[in-house]
Amino acid sequence: MQIKWQIGMNIVLRYLFLKDQSLITKLLVFSGLLVVVPMVTVGSISYLRSSQVLEQEAGDYSWQIIEQVKSHIEYYVLDFEIGTLKMINHPDMGSFMRKGIWEEGEKTSIRNSLQTLLNNTSYSRSDISGITIILDNMEPVATSFGKSIEPMADLSQEYWYKSVPTNGEDLLVSRFVKLQDRNEPVISIIKKLVNPYTLESFGLIITDVNFRRLKDIADKVIIGRTGAMYILDSQGHYVYHPDVNEIGKKASIDNLTEMLKQGKGTLINEKKDEFVTYSKSQFLGWTLYMAVPYSELSQGTGYIGNTIVWTTIITLCIAYIFGVGFASSIIRPIRNLQHFMKKVEIGVFSQKVAVESRDEIGMLTNGFNKMVEKLKNLLEEIYFSKLKETEMSLRQKETELKVLQSQVNPHFLFNSLETIRGMSLEYEKEDIADMALSLAKLLRYNLKETSQLVTVKEELSVCKRYLRIQKYRFDNKLEYDFDMPDWVLEQKIVKFSLQPIVENCVIHGIEPNLGTAKISISATSQSDHSFQITVSDSGAGIEQELLRSINEDLQQKDILSGGSHIGIINVHRRIELLCGEGYGLFIESKQGKGTSVNIKLPKSEYWDRLNNKECATTVEIQ
Known part of the structure; x- marks a missing residue:
């Protein structure tokens, strides 16, 4: 029962407070009520009070006239009584x-x-x-x-x-x-x-x-347009009446008996709708009264009432004119905001809502603009993230395609390399056997399907085999050195991230160099969260303009950027995609002094926080 009552009250309140109506309707209705209710209240009280005051003033004025007439008649009659006494005596x-x-x-x-x-x-x-x-x-x-x-x-x-x-x-x-x-x-x-x-x-x-x-005395009494004076004897018969034919007849007045008994007062004669003011002369035994039609007496209050009504109507019209303007100043920016919200719903983020004021609506509009801007940035980030994923996926497919192309009869290649190695050992050509073994393991590592993450130790072993092969190629003019602390060897690194960089050093740093060249790989801790691997060569170095171009390409988010440095860019993109922004490659070089490629990576205990990928969500870079 109580629940039904609450539901009923909620429905009533919903209709009473116009909860389902538009805001402009609510503003106009409630602003109208704020004008009408006080004015009607004040007007009603003023009207009733003015009616009372007018009746009181009419009564006081009538009593003054009656007392004057009464005194005049008493003195007049007294002369005749004295004459009567003279006759008796x-x-x-x-x-x-x-x-x-x-x-x-x-x-x-x-x-x-x-x-x-x-x-x-x-x-x-x-x-x-x-x-x-x-x-x-x-x-x-x-x-x-x-x-x-x-x-x-x-x-x-x-x-x-x-x-x-x-x-x-x-x-x-x-x-x-x-x-x-x-x-x-x-x-x-x-x-x-x-x-x-x-x-x-x-x-x-x-x-x-x-x-x-x-009659002359009574006719001189004028009250209003149609008011008149009357005189009653002690039994309620007319002593004086403007109509002579009524003299001696019983008066037809409400509460006549009470009127004759009381000495003074006012009453409403409902039979004739008259306002009656009366006073009794104890000397004469007469009751003098003045009757004014109530409609005539209420003309003043009617005028006041009409004035109040018209004032209320005019004030309400003026209030509605200002109310419509005020409501429009509130509704217009809200509707404008609603219009832009609909645009945002369909994906239009390029436009901003004009802020027209500094009030709450202006603050709301400004907050909406900031929200749209942030939403736009988030969508751009998601868009570029998807582009990165698409880029990496395409390049991964491309790599897989190349691998598939290179996997034409892989057993034939492995068997051939094993045959070459066996023949080399048979003829005591250990360098050829070693070279064939390194090439076979390198090929097997490339074809091995593993996770995108491997240990630094595994990646270094691939680099050693690659450099061993290249050392045979350059007839011992190539030297290499690994300075890797033990804690680094078990850290995670993106697969095929070091070998392409080492290969790039050989192609661009060692091949053009006629003398002996050296490649060094070292690692240092950057913070509690990250470490850095540096691959450096003692080659001719890179021109500053070219170096600046390469580093700018590394910072680009466009998947089509990269130019002719696709290998380095590919490694950088893969690291950045898996580890998040702040990680990846940065190249330093001076002409004649060689080149250093710095690879920034997160430590293993923070991989589960990076990018919500296989390796994790983003790590705070300190």
Whole structure:
């Protein structure tokens, strides 16, 4: 189960981190995320915070306006309450309350007195629509301004009737009063009449204030384009509404009960999608609130949101423009490097990748160039090594062919030499017998199939037989000397490496010399790893220009080089092929003083480290 979970997580992470996508896709996607995520985060936080700030500022601004309007209305209503108290405390009203019970004739007199009082009070204020006194035991008394007086039975059906305070405080409501030809909205200040002597309620006094004054105050309040101010009474009915037809109706607001109880606050009226700021007047018992459509309030935050969105889009576009350029500066050298890698795959090593920078990609490119250069050198070394092997193989085949050509009836040659030797001994010609014996052993050694490596002792014995034959040829004018330490005799040497050099000394050093000549073979230790055999003659020597040409031919790697010195070159190539670079021939000569051929060879204990051949891998040359 855990393994399946890990496999599933690996698949998810592979898609999440775009592991299978191109590098430029990853750069563009992640650079876009680095721009979008911070900007969206900051933009969202800024948008939410700005919304909160705008709502807070709108609420604070609305409260300031409401408090100003509330104070203005409170002072305005206070003047009417003072006027109402003056009427209640008037002597005629006092006489009325003290008498309590009136005769029928007295009622007419008191009604006239009260009406005169109401008219005088009403005439003192132009914004008073009318004043009505409704008594329990008498017909209502009102100002004579043409409005109809509502009977007590009709008033008791109003929603506010039971809410009139009995402690002498006022109740303020908005209502419609009936005029002769129309219904007119008024603000009614309603107060219970209480007999100070008996403390019993005996009626109501209602002061109707012209609604236009309140409307003028409320209409001056401007908030936003469509925001408006509203006034509710203690039961949630409209005291003021921009639409006069809504006056007296129950308000349709979410959390209306909570709004009427709290003194101050804000809420969202979801029914009309409005932002509501409200404040209650303890003096009036009214709740004043301002409602602004939430869409209008959020225009500022919408503008901020649009600004953030467009800023994000523009910034993202700019970031992508720079991102594409930056990604191209990274991808272009990588693709260029990939292009050259494909060339290397098909074997093109001659071109180099241009290094355009010193950063990690530049270092990678430079390392790739060095790697290609080393690979090229290694391939050249392998190529020349194969050429050497091919050369040696061809020359070996050539030698074998010559040997085969010389092996025409070998038993006949051996038998002939033995016959000559026998006849020489019979006629006591020991020098002829010795010469025939040496030639037979030399021929047998040449035809003997052995390893490419032999001991120095075996190679020296071949040289002695060859020189013995040559000594008979030159009538004792040839002398030779071997100065070989015992430890050298068991060292390994390439087969047929000394005899061709000795033969070369005889041909080029002894034959042109009319006098006695000498050939010397000696050996010395060069280091712990190598030793040197020197073959020298006392001949005429070699001209310096020719000597330089021969030594240069020895250093050439081309299998076709060698010119007319093919024998020496062949020996050198065979030693170098078997033993490695640093081993082989080097010739020294001075005209009139002879020539020395130096052969550098590894010691026997290091042959297994040379060239990974039969004789070994390369030995470090010290």
